[in-house]
Amino acid sequence: MRAHYDDIADWYEHEFLAAQRDSDPLELTALLVDLLGAGGGPCLEIGCGTGAHADRLRALGWDPFGLDISCGMLRHASAKLPVAQADAECLPIADSSLAAVMTVLTHTDMPGYPAVLREVARVLRPGGVFVHLGVHPCFCGGFADRSAPAAIVIKPGYRDTHWTTASWTAQGLRDKVGATHRPLPQLLHDFLAAGLVLERFGEGGAPTPTVFGVRARKE
Structure with missing residues (x-):
């Protein structure tokens, strides 16, 4: 996955994201306002990519810092927020040290997402919040x-956990880097198995949702 994103980092920043820069078709800003909300202090973004969401976090009062496995993506992100290269399944962060962690459109890039959620639970302090904004399991996938x-x-395949490069468009990401699909019940069970308490949900994109959002808390 690191190599795949290294290969497309310039395209992702200068073409894919540039086409969306003056709009928010997935309603990510509204979802972050609703599920994360205003705050202060550090907020970790897992899979920060090229740093596209840093300004959204700052607008809410947070001090974002990002981790990503792709050095190509981080080359762009480093101008927007403090970053480090790391595997999300082994976060280089102390136990119970953060009040807020978030991730945007990354869980399909992480076949080991249950392990990532366990790491999130480990680094959150009691009462800390995790916000997951991911592609909607019910309406997005091969x-x-x-x-x-x-x-x-919707064709057959939703109920199966699988990795695929199948995509309805050659203008997006999934035909280039692939995606792991987890049905909605399995995804939510992964949160519970990690010890996170589910609090709120949201959807973004119209007319059929593209994004499914979750706010979870560490007790």
Whole structure:
């Protein structure tokens, strides 16, 4: 995965993200306001990529810092927030040290996402919050044809946990780097198994949601 994202880092920053820079079609800002909310102090972004969400976090009062496995992506992110290269399944952060952790559109890049959630629970202090904004398991994946946004076609495959490069478009990410699919119940069970308490949910994108958001807390 590191190599795949290294290979596309310049395209991702200068073409893929640039096309969305003046809009927020996935409603990520509204989801962060609702699920993370205003705060202060450090907020870790897991899988920060090129740092596209740093300004959103600062607008909420947080001091973002990011971790990513791809040095190519971090080359762009380093101008936007403090960063370090790290594997999300082994965070270089002390136990019970953070009040807030978040991630945006990354869980499909992480076949070991249950281990990532366990690491999140480890580094959060009691009462700390984790916000997950991920592609919607029910409406996004190799089984979903989104070529006609007003009428998403869901083919067989949703119930299967799998990795695939199948995509309805050659203009996105998944045909380039692949994706791991976890059905919604399995994803939510992974949060519970990590010891995180589910608090709130949200969806973004229209007319059929593209993003599924979760706010969880460490007791």
